[in-house]
Amino acid sequence: MKTATTSTAQEKCWSTKAKPWWTRELSAVNKERSSLRKQQQAHQAHWGSQNEVIGQLLCQTTNYFCRLFKHKKKAWVDQTLEEATPYDVWGFCNWSKGTRNYPSPAIKHTNQNPVVQYKDKCNALQNVLFQPHPPLANNDLPNIKDTHLDNIAHIELTKTEVQEAIYCHCTKKAPGESQQTFVTIRWAWEAKEDIIFALMHHCIQTGHHSNNWH
CATH class of the missing domain: 1.10.287 (Helix Hairpins)
Structure with a gap:
């Protein structure tokens, strides 16, 4: 036995x-x-x-x-x-979260061997589901350099708007992937409000929106 x-x-x-x-x-x-x-x-x-x-x-x-x-x-x-x-600090909040990995089944091709590796599965799904779009006629690129009369006027961000966005939420809420509550964000604002405002201001000016802020 x-x-x-x-x-x-x-x-x-x-x-x-x-x-x-x-x-x-x-x-x-x-x-x-x-x-x-x-x-x-x-x-x-x-x-x-x-x-x-x-x-x-x-x-x-x-x-x-x-x-x-x-x-x-x-x-x-x-x-x-x-x-x-x-x-390492940002990973400590994941201690109480269970992570489980469930292997996906093999992908079968017509007259081909089953796809097992993760990279090969991604390539197979991309070839089937995300094919290149057909050529479009009269698809000119938009002109973003010239100013038009119907454009919405740009108003720069102020410290008051950032402070209201931070203090108007409940202290127990935790936005973003970091899972930091608004209490922690308020502490950071009280300590380094100039740095936080400069970061928000430059991100809005350049049009950058980090995924961690979603």
């Missing part, structure tokens, strides 16, 4: 990134806890009742394991936050 399983089934490998705070001390305590649990089960099967001494040791070991687990996890989190760089 073991030989057949080894040759046919894939061996389960624990991920090193699943619990980065796990240590050898936790493994030793957890192993001792499992051993006491097996002893209690064997005593229950043989004598029909549980052993009080083993039960007390199991309870003490379990409590010690839970406290040690919390301590190791807290120490790892504190160390990670202390060693964090400005580029």
Whole structure:
């Protein structure tokens, strides 16, 4: 049975990134806890009742394991936050979010082998769904250099408009991909309002709208 399983089934490998705070001390305590649990089960099967001494040791070991687990996890989190760089801070909000990857089925072509790789799938979908548009007649480029009489007058952005846009929302809202609440944005505005206003002003002047602001 073991030989057949080894040759046919894939061996389960624990991920090193699943619990980065796990240590050898936790493994030793957890192993001792499992051993006491097996002893209690064997005593229950043989004598029909549980052993009080083993039960007390199991309870003490379990409590010690839970406290040690919390301590190791807290120490790892504190160390990670202390060693964090400005580029790592934006990823901490994703700790509480579960990420799952579901592989898509292979794409079949006519008289061709199924497409399995991600790049090949993108190319196949692009060739079928996003074909080049046909040539259009009288498709002249618009003239954006000359000023027309019916153009809407451009009004420059003011600090009051930016401040109202920041302070008119609820403090618990978190716009954008960064998931930073408006409380944090207000703190940043109070500290560096000139920099934030200059950034908004130049982006509007150049017509740039970052996807992170959507």
